[in-house]
Amino acid sequence: MQQAKTTILSLPTGEFVHPGTRACTGCGLSIAYRVGLKALGPDTMLIVPPSCLTVLQGLFPVASTKLPCLNVTFASTAAAATGILATLKAQGNTHTTVAAWAGDGGTSDIGLQALSGAAERGDNFIYFCYDNEGYMNTGVQRSGTTPIGAITANTPFKGKLQQKKDVPAIMAAHHLSYVAACSAAYPLDLYDKILKCRDLPGTKYFHIHIPCPPGWGYDPRYGIKIGRLAVETGYYDLYEVVNGEFRLTAASEKLVEKRKLVPVREYFRSQSRFKVLTEEQIADIQKQIDDKWEGYYKKSD
């Protein structure tokens, strides 16, 4: 069953995104999107609500993406996927892949109702939530998936006071055939997961952690490092839930073998958005991470 893992050398060279987009310098989404589209392939239709991707996609009359794409209203992404699928079904088209790409605000907040509806109906498409942990396109406001302690434009001094919403868990509760948590820092893990889920029935949900230089406050060159740090600290986990079965993947899977996490403090100190997190708060979060990983270790024993 286990397919051969894709390597940089075996990754297809064809590109579906043109250079010269409006994305910010060092945009983490650009990396995940580029590799994601390689996995989806040329026979794909995209749906995009307003988000950073709308800007990356290009302004009329120029598109950055070589795939058909329907821009839709903020709250309607998954319902639009349903609509395209219904037409494909009516046309007898069983080969075209339908993929939605929405941000974390468009997914965890305003788009959650439509996403839940489509998932409950079991509509056969892949939904990608690229999670840069805030409304970055409108100038960095908090979203449902902004982590606790992060400064945003509307949590300006104290940082966000609430926990990050666990959207993959919400989606897993819809009994989906496939739920994955990925990161822009691990594009090949994302690529292989897309290939793996493509032929599974119903709605497939991907959550992708996306480092964002202006939103998180770091020098663009460190984007991949920071994304990797989130995983190596055990703060953000790479995993998949296949027909209800949870499994850590890639670097997170290896962490179970190593049983040694990088202290989460290093992750927080790499970005200016966490500057108000106190050492006590960090210690609390470290404890939560350690407890979570104790559970993983026990499961693997």
Place this chain on the structure above:
Amino acid sequence: MGTRHYRRKTSHSEHGPGDGGRTGSWRVERPVFDRNLCIPCKRNKEACFICWLFCPEIVISRTIPPTVDLEYCKGCGICAEECPTKAITMVDEAKFAEEDKE
């Protein structure tokens, strides 16, 4: 010259490069490759290409040697940061401007 006879009545985009313009002008620093350190260059065979994989703007070629499309490279420096052999250095654009003058 107006758009009265333009073939579409809706916002209907076709794909092409450079929607954001010549984004190379955003660059403050330019990636410069040291072929003596670059793995595929040294071995003269397909290898590594980490810079190609992580380039957000798709401006690094998967070739030996890798090349950078300076028309669009925004100079983020991810390639330099991720290169396992430190073969890529980010060099101040001002330096090239001076060179251009000379």
Place this chain on the structure above:
Amino acid sequence: MHIIEDGNAAAALGVRLCRPQVIAAYPITPQTPVTEKLSEYVEEGSLSAQYIPVESEHSALAVCIAASSAGARVFTATSANGLLYMHEQVQWAAGARLPIVMCVVNRAVGAPWNIWNDQQDSISQRDTGWIQMYCADHQQILDTVIKAYWLAEKVSIPIMVCYDGYILSHTFMPFDLPEAGKVDAFLPPFQPDYALNPREPANLNTVTLPDVRVDVHGELAHGYMEIRYLLQEDLRLALAAAAEMERRFAGVFGRTADPYLEPYRCDDADFVAVGLGSLTYQLRVSVDALRAEGIRVGVMGVRFYRPFPDEAIANALKGKKSVIVFEKALSYGYEGALASDLKSALYEYLGGTGSLPTVQNFIAGIGGREIHTQELTDTLRAATQARVSKEPVWIGLKL
């Protein structure tokens, strides 16, 4: 074949004859029976369509927008707060120029909750860029659905087919159900200008700049303003297309009608009552009663409300002493929207001619308040004797 069914069934039967490929709907009273019927047709196999039970009206129209963008003929229906919940999508569908047909089963909007009939829901959507057609009986509901698909696809503009909740939607009346062959002869299969297609990729409804911009072929493409102007221009041109629609419909079905107006005893009338929907048929009874008293009064139903047939209406009302507008909605803070539109049309076409009729405005049946025919007759009689009020007068108000 004549059958007796309720108005929602007339709509559903009309939709089935048009062979939509995708139907999406969310239940709301009094729209529900339309979509229940359609789900029955799909399950029993008498309609080959994808029926999508969505989780909200916002999503109902989202499904239709996307399905239409991918090339399908689509249908949805709603009422009241459901329509208001769609509002963003209503605007979107028009801006994207998608020929969606949606039945609006007219119902009052909250707050407070009220499930009965008035027309505040669709009237509040008049500025969205949709075509709006109003029906007065079941035959019109069925015929208008069929016509709407033809017109929407002809001009690439979505259409609301509006009919009164309960009064039409739940009332049983006889109507002629045409043969499928006739509908097929009238309505060709949907051929979109462009449908989403990986072999010919396009990015639709992208951010569009305030100004024009060159495309990848070096041609100058529209800015947002040009795209919006073309919607307005094509809406105005849709008036002529509607005339063609009626001619073609009459040619196939043998039922002729004016595309915009439905006059009754107006030719020699000094006073003309004007309205939308089933109320204009009830007013015929009042007109007959007043005619028997020797009062020269007629009634004119407005079937086509957006684009507004201003010239046709102004010409039809030329030389009348007074126009008495009955409405089941109003633009709160001013008066009935139809009354305002009429005044504007009359001023434009008859201003300065010395034959500008006075316009009076009556608001009736808000939230399903029963409209007694005697009350209508008395109101109309009074309006022919003197101008009742500058402000809109609410009929049957018990304050």
Place this chain on the structure above:
Amino acid sequence: MKKDYLEIRWHGRGGQGAITAAKVVAGAAFSSGFAGVVMAPTFGTERRGAPVMTSLKISKTKIYDLSPIEKPDIVVVLDHLLLKEADVTHGLKPGGIIVLNTPMAHETYHFKDFNLATADVTAISVEAGLPHGMVNTGIIGSLERAANLLGIDLLIERIEGEFRTRRPEKNALAARLAYERTATGG
């Protein structure tokens, strides 16, 4: 039917099938050449068991007035207990007809200005083989006996059509028996 225009108001309970009964009569009237037939249920929040009303207008010409009936020629009452809950004779024209499903004898009732027709449609329907409480086809037979509208054969034909998937013979029999056993006069 002697008149060119007739208004019938039906009183039943939610779930009793008064609407279906009115629809059957409407269909029969239309097929007999009455161009105007309008059947309008009361609108709103009907619930099973609660009193409901349906109005039926029958006319030689197309009906433009869809407003509710104010002065019916006939009222049909599917459950005699409704007499206590609803003002069933409200607006009924002098000399108008009341068609009542009741287990009580005809003489029990005294309506001054109206003509009463009664039958124990509930019992008759059970006798015809219908489940207890299914009275909407039987009452049509009583209505026809009382008002001589369209002919019992035509009405039964329409009942068989409407109920073609739901015990058509038993429903037809209920109407026939009720037609035969309805007491009128007084």
